[in-house]
Amino acid sequence: MLALALETSCDDTGAAVVDSTGRVLSSIVESSIDLHRAFGGVVPELAGRAHLATVTPVVQKALDVAGLDPHDPAIDLVAATAGPGLVGSLLIGLSAAKAYALAWDKPFVGVHHLDGHLFAPLLETPEVEWPLLTLLVSGGHSMLVLQRAPGEHRVVGETIDDAAGEAYDKVARWLGLPYPGGPEIDRRASSGDPHALQLPVSMRNDSLDFSFSGLKTAVVRATERQPEVGVDDVAASFQAAVVEQLLRKVTQALEREGARSVALAGGVAANSALRHALTELGRERGVSVYLPSRAMCTDNAAMIGAAGLHRFAHEGASPLSTPARPSWTLVDR
Ligand code: KG4
Ligand code: ZN
Numbered sequence: 001m002l003a004l005a006l007e008t009s010c011d012d013t014g015a016a017v018v019d020s021t022g023r024v025l026s027s028i029v030e031s032s033i034d035l036h037r038a039f040g041g042v043v044p045e046l047a048g049r050a051h052l053a054t055v056t057p058v059v060q061k062a063l064d065v066a067g068l069d070p071h072d073p074a075i076d077l078v079a080a081t082a083g084p085g086l087v088g089s090l091l092i093g094l095s096a097a098k099a100y101a102l103a104w105d106k107p108f109v110g111v112h113h114l115d116g117h118l119f120a121p122l123l124e125t126p127e128v129e130w131p132l133l134t135l136l137v138s139g140g141h142s143m144l145v146l147q148r149a150p151g152e153h154r155v156v157g158e159t160i161d162d163a164a165g166e167a168y169d170k171v172a173r174w175l176g177l178p179y180p181g182g183p184e185i186d187r188r189a190s191s192g193d194p195h196a197l198q199l200p201v202s203m204r205n206d207s208l209d210f211s212f213s214g215l216k217t218a219v220v221r222a223t224e225r226q227p228e229v230g231v232d233d234v235a236a237s238f239q240a241a242v243v244e245q246l247l248r249k250v251t252q253a254l255e256r257e258g259a260r261s262v263a264l265a266g267g268v269a270a271n272s273a274l275r276h277a278l279t280e281l282g283r284e285r286g287v288s289v290y291l292p293s294r295a296m297c298t299d300n301a302a303m304i305g306a307a308g309l310h311r312f313a314h315e316g317a318s319p320l321s322t323p324a325r326p327s328w329t330l331v332d333r
Contacts, residue, residue: 005305008093009085014301017066026065048088079308082110083325107317121263138266139165157208167212192236
């Protein structure tokens with residue numbers, strides 16, 4: 001089966017064509033990040049307007065690259081992210097997908113954005129060793145999810161305050177680095193000393209939950225106390241504390257849940273220190289580690305197509321009355 005998928009939950013307009021064997025025939029992403037940089041974060045109204053301007057050309061390009069007739073493509077369904085995300089952004093992709101489904105007389109499927117992120121590593125890993133533990137870390141979410149098979153997941157831990165990417169962005173802003181701060185801190189940290197600042201590693205307890213807001217405050221306090229410490233060293237110290245907390249929770253979850261492999265997902269999965277540390281952990285503990293490409297870590301429509309095909313096979317089509325759900329929580333399945 002072939003799906004056309006749309007993703008417009010935040011600042012990226014994505015359209016992709018994927019099949020049910022996991023083959024990605026096309027995946028186009030148009031980001032509006034340049035419009036938001038001056039504001040230090042995504043401005044919902046600007047994101048919505050950008051989606052409105054780009055959604056049709058992005059879909060046309062995805063069909064074109066996949067070699068499909070743009071007027072009557074030989075697809076089996078149209079999938080779109082229904083939530084969570086910015087409501088004005090979600091509505092653009094969702095409405096467009098419903099209109100295409102109606103015009104081409106194809107079934108429509110509404111997809112949970114995080115379901116998509118969980119499918120992303122599977123698209124690039126031919127032979128997954130189940131059960132799989134996924135560390136999903138982005139600007140809006142941070143969680144540990146155990147999967148027994150594709151689409152069968154249980155959230156085993158999540159952040160009790162900020163998301164990991166949000167902490168990166170806030171610390172970067174404090175340091176005067178441009179938005180989005182994650183890639184910037186990653187880059188600066190590579191030439192810094194991770195021991196320059198003494199920062200606490202939060203959540204040294206039995207729970208599999210994360211916490212990042214205390215760390216952000218600790219960075220502010222420490223830099224006020226030691227103004228002589230340079231930006232590279234602060235970045236390296238902060239990043240080391242984030243990675244240590246994430247790795248601790250992954251280790252605890254592996255021990256408790258008996259997973260045979262670990263995958264990274266979400267924008268923070270592009271972080272070089274995290275990728276390196278997780279690879280080492282996998283080697284030490286004898287578990288397979290799946291590190292998706294950067295394009296597959298960040299928001300894209302190919303992962304929504306994969307989740308949409310799975311959902312359609314198990315639950316059938318979604319009604320065209322499916323609403324945008326900005327605060328949709330991921331339920332265990
Ligand atoms: O998944 P994503 O593209 O968007 C959503 O939040 O859904 O993730 C964006 C987040 C931002 O907070 C950004 O700063 C962070 O991912 N990020 C990184 C890196 N690249 C992106 N954080 C740390 N290191 C990176 N290399
Ligand atoms: Zn995302």
